[in-house]
Every structure is written in C-alpha cells, then in structure tokens.
C-alpha cells in the first residue's frame with residue numbers, strides 16, 4: 001500500500017514514512033492511493049476469529065510490502081491484548097464496545113497500534129524517537145498508556161494546568177517510566193503552540209528525532225478499521241448499519257475504508273452533538289467549518305473536523321456519493337442527557353455521553369427506516385466507558401457509574417508532573433536536558 005497527501009497527490013510515502021511524519025509537509029493528511037479488495041481475507045474468517053488474529057491478517061494483507069507475516073502478527077499481538085465486545089441494546093440495536101483498552105476509550109486501538117509499529121520500525125533501524133504531544137484531556141491518556149514501556153521511545157505530554165478533569169490528570173501523570181507529563185501554566189492552545197514551535201526549532205530538531213502521535217496519524221487511522229471488520233465478520237451474513245459518534249471523523253473514516261476494502265456494511269450513520277458541520281454538509285452540500293461550542297460530549301466538540309479531507313477524498317469530493325453511504329444526525333445535549341437517564345432507568349445500563357448521542361440517533365434511524373430489519377441491524381459504536389465521564393453520567397442518572405479497574409488504579413497512584421511556564425524556552429531546555 002502506498003499513501004499520498006490529500007493536498008499533493010505526488011507526495012507519496014510508505015506506511016513507515018507516513019507514521020513518523022504524521023502530517024504531510026503541505027499540511028495535508030496521508031491517505032491510501034488505492035484500495036485493495038480484502039473480501040477473500042475476510043471471507044476466510046468466522047465468528048471464532050479473534051480480534052488480534054483478524055488484525056494480523058489484515059495488516060499483512062495491507063502492508064505486505066513493508067511487513068512480513070510474522071512482523072504483522074507480532075505487532076498486532078503486542079498492540080491488542082484487549083478486544084471489542086458486542087452487547088445487545090434492544091430490538092435490532094447493538095453496541096460495539098470499544099472501551100476495554102488501557103485508557104477506556106476507542107482511541108486505545110489507534111494509539112496502541114501506532115506505538116507497536118513505531119517500536120518495530122525504530123528497532124529495525126536502531127533509532128530512537130521522542131513523541132511530543134499536547135492534550136486537552138482524552139487523547140493524551142490513550143497515547144500515554146500505549147507508549148508506556150515501548151523501547152527506543154520517550155513520550156512528553158503537555159497538558160493545561162487545572163483545565164483537565166481530576167481523573168484525566170491522573171491518567172496522564174501516573175504512568176511513569178518513559179512517559180513524562182508536563183503541566184503547563186496556560187491553556188490548551190498554549191500547549192499546542194509550544195508543540196508546534198518545538199517542531200520547527202532548529203536546536204531541537206537537529207539534536208532529537210521529534211515526532212507526533214496525534215489523531216490524524218495514519219498509524220492511528222488504519223487500525224480503527226479492524227474493529228469494523230471484526231464486527232462485520234461476527235454479524236455475517238447480516239449487513240449492519242454502523243452508527244458512529246463523531247468529532248474529528250477519524251473513526252467514521254476508518255469504517256468507510258473498511259467498506260471500500262470489501263466489508264459488508266449497509267451504510268453509516270454519522271452522529272454529532274451541536275457541532276454539526278458534517279451533518280450540515282450532508283444536508284446542504286456546503287462544508288462550513290466554524291468555532292466549536294462546548295457540549296456534554298466534549299470529545300466531539302470539533303468545529304473543523306480534521307479527517308473531512310480524507311472522507312471527502314473517499315467519495316471523490318461529491319456529496320451525492322457520500323450521501324448514498326452516510327446519513328448524518330445531530331443530537332442536542334438535553335436529548336443526550338435524557339437518553340443516558342432512560343437507559344439507566346429501563347436497563348440499569350450506563351452510557352457515556354458520546355455513546356448516548358449515537359444510541360439515540362440509532363433509535364431514530366430504526367424508527368424511520370424499514371431496512372433496519374434483521375438483515376440490517378444497527379451497531380452503535382460505544383466510544384468510551386461511562387466511568388470516564390463521571391460528572392455528566394451522575395448528573396443524568398443520579399448515580400455514580402462504576403469505575404473500571406484501570407481508572408481506579410490510576411486514581412490511587414501519586415501524580416508526577418513537571419510544572420512549566422507557557423513558553424518554548426523551558427520546553428526546549430527540558431527536552432535537551434532529558435534526552
């Protein structure tokens with residue numbers, strides 16, 4: 001497989017080059033140049049095929065120019081000691097739980113695979129790298145967990161002091177080892193600016209091999225297709241409608257990739273909160289990014305979805321083609337909260353606010369479409385564990401959701417963070433002194 005920038009089709013890279021570059025030099029996103037047909041690979045699998053096994057087969061099928069079969073198996077075994085799970089929610093409606101990884105959100109799949117790939121490629125070349133990343137809370141914990149203990153890599157995570165939840169702060173600052181948390185006295189924007197400045201600072205880039213692990217990285221996008229494929233194999237011969245709570249639209253893009261490669265899917269339902277730039281595009285054909293507004297499902301508060309470039313490319317930049325495969329929905333906070341309350345009341349089940357937007361959109365879709373039959377069940381992606389969003393869930397249900405053991409352990413450990421002013425100089429000094 002070869003990848004090219006969404007903005008300069010002649011800027012072509014291998015997978016290994018793409019994951020260390022992150023963003024293309026022209027600001028575009030790396031994206032597959034062509035789409036292989038995996039239907040034979042998928043056809044050989046059945047409901048007993050484990051997630052790691054499927055991932056190994058798919059990685060080899062996609063990247064056999066760069067990885068041997070045993071490399072592919074080793075990488076996926078290392079990346080995925082956890083698996084997705086399908087649970088029933090009601091008639092023709094199921095949840096695909098993606099929160100059984102170390103940080104209890106679906107971003108674990110992408111971060112963990114990227115970490116395993118970087119470790120593999122660095123080890124093969126006897127090189128070292130420093131991952132530098134800024135977080136407003138959620139992505140940082142997935143990166144911290146995924147890269148913990150990975151050989152040849154040091155991880156530095158900048159977060160804004162006092163502006164992440166207490167639980168998120170513990171998830172970032174209690175990992176230790178090769179993972180270093182930097183508590184910046186400033187905003188998330190300050191953290192992002194410091195990272196951007198570091199990447200173009202001559203003294204840093206000449207001495208260190210700096211790289212990012214942010215969500216647009218190819219190494220995070222590709223593995224998100226594996227759980228769609230795995231779910232489709234589990235549900236065969238039914239062709240599910242996948243309902244995807246979306247913010248930057250990486251998760252949805254990965255599902256569309258899986259479909260391009262031959263996955264049996266009926267269609268996709270893209271759910272947002274009030275930040276409904278993509279549903280608006282699907283309705284009107286006009287793509288109009290705007291500043292995000294805060295909502296209860298804050299990991300989806302995105303006003304200019306970064307993966308839209310990739311999604312549009314998959315449909316030849318034609319809204320009519322996109323509409324044939326993707327339906328949009330936007331859910332208001334009051335309805336999100338009411339949905340969390342209703343599932344708790346009726347089924348004693350806790351939903352995270354992101355998942356709740358998807359579940360409500362899926363119910364409405366089911367009521368509207370007669371094709372939501374036994375042949376086309378709806379599978380809603382559960383993007384995070386409800387225990388990660390204690391305050392919102394408790395407010396809606398009047399009860400505290402259970403904390404998964406991973407989070408309870410992080411809460412019990414002492415915080416270790418390097419306090420820092422919101423300037424490049426102390427960051428440069430810290431990096432040059434430490435690595």
Ligand SMILES: *Cc1c(COP(=O)(O)O)cnc(C)c1O
Pocket residue numbers: 105106107138245246247248249250251252299300354355383384
């Ligand atoms: C990141 C995130 C989302 C949005 O995913 P995208 O790939 O950005 O669309 C949804 N829910 C949770 C819990 C998240 O962390």
